Amino acid sequence: MFTIGAHISASGGYAAMARTALSIGANTFQFFTRNPRGGAAKAIDDDDVAEFHRICGENGIGVILAHAPYTLNLCSDKPGIREFALNTFADDLSRMEKTPGNLYNFHPGSHVGQGTEAGIELITAALNAALKPEQTTTVLLETMAGKGSEIGSRFEELRSIIDGVELKDHMGVCLDTCHVYDGGHDIVGDLDGVLERFDRVLGIDRLKAIHINDSKNPFASHKDRHEKIGLGSIGTEAFERIINHPALRDKPFYLETPNELDGYAGEIELLKGLRKGD
Numbered sequence: 001m002f003t004i005g006a007h008i009s010a011s012g013g014y015a016a017m018a019r020t021a022l023s024i025g026a027n028t029f030q031f032f033t034r035n036p037r038g039g040a041a042k043a044i045d046d047d048d049v050a051e052f053h054r055i056c057g058e059n060g061i062g063v064i065l066a067h068a069p070y071t072l073n074l075c076s077d078k079p080g081i082r083e084f085a086l087n088t089f090a091d092d093l094s095r096m097e098k099t100p101g102n103l104y105n106f107h108p109g110s111h112v113g114q115g116t117e118a119g120i121e122l123i124t125a126a127l128n129a130a131l132k133p134e135q136t137t138t139v140l141l142e143t144m145a146g147k148g149s150e151i152g153s154r155f156e157e158l159r160s161i162i163d164g165v166e167l168k169d170h171m172g173v174c175l176d177t178c179h180v181y182d183g184g185h186d187i188v189g190d191l192d193g194v195l196e197r198f199d200r201v202l203g204i205d206r207l208k209a210i211h212i213n214d215s216k217n218p219f220a221s222h223k224d225r226h227e228k229i230g231l232g233s234i235g236t237e238a239f240e241r242i243i244n245h246p247a248l249r250d251k252p253f254y255l256e257t258p259n260e261l262d263g264y265a266g267e268i269e270l271l272k273g274l275r276k277g278d
């Protein structure tokens with residue numbers, strides 16, 4: 001089955017998000033757990049969650065993907081920022097248990113001059129403080145473009161983070177097509193090679209979600225500017241190979257392209273048209 005969705009606004013609550021997803025032809029969605037720039041999260045309404053689960057059950061919405069605020073930096077050089085990030089992260093994880101069995105994605109962080117190794121140590125320490133044995137949520141490290149001092153553009157860096165985490169069973173990876181292409185993984189010219197390396201370093205089973213975005217910038221530009229599907233440097237043909245690739249086709253795909261809902265609906269229709277064999 002083709003599992004495809006988009007990043008949508010969380011402002012109306014869970015049931016509203018599920019309805020919005022269905023209205024654009026999606027069978028999953030991504031949302032921010034709180035204001036993307038940080039700040040307090042809205043209280044979760046149990047009635048809203050019950051209605052959400054009813055809609056999901058009736059319409060076949062499967063796993064959903066929550067995204068941490070993109071300002072969250074578990075490996076900042078400032079202890080106060082790290083502490084704020086850890087508190088936000090832990091609070092998000094406890095909120096996620098209201099909708100059990102889903103995915104929580106975050107940007108590993110920027111080491112801001114401390115070096116990759118020191119950054120990775122801070123990230124693993126934070127994960128070891130936040131993860132709980134009984135949680136049902138899988139935490140995903142997002143592959144990054146390597147902008148500035150961002151950690152996570154090399155698969156080996158993500159491997160090192162997972163190696164340092166005690167509760168590895170709760171860890172996975174989210175592959176962002178714009179980020180990996182910007183980060184120097186040639187998913188246009190050598191998709192098989194990139195996925196073989198991913199499998200060798202991380203294990204393809206760790207891959208739990210794919211952010212499907214075109215890129216405004218050329219290969220290995222380390223920029224991270226998303227483009228609409230087919231209008232950027234990755235291009236429609238590469239996306240056709242990506243969504244049909246045997247190693248990827250059963251994973252959930254989430255659009256984070258610069259679009260409003262009607263634009264997402266069009267891209268979902270386009271991708272469904274490129275999909276083969278189901």
Ligand code: FE
Binds near residue numbers: 067107142
């Ligand atoms: Fe992201």
Ligand code: FE
Binds near residue numbers: 142176211256
């Ligand atoms: Fe992304």
Ligand code: ZN
Binds near residue numbers: 224226
């Ligand atoms: Zn991005």
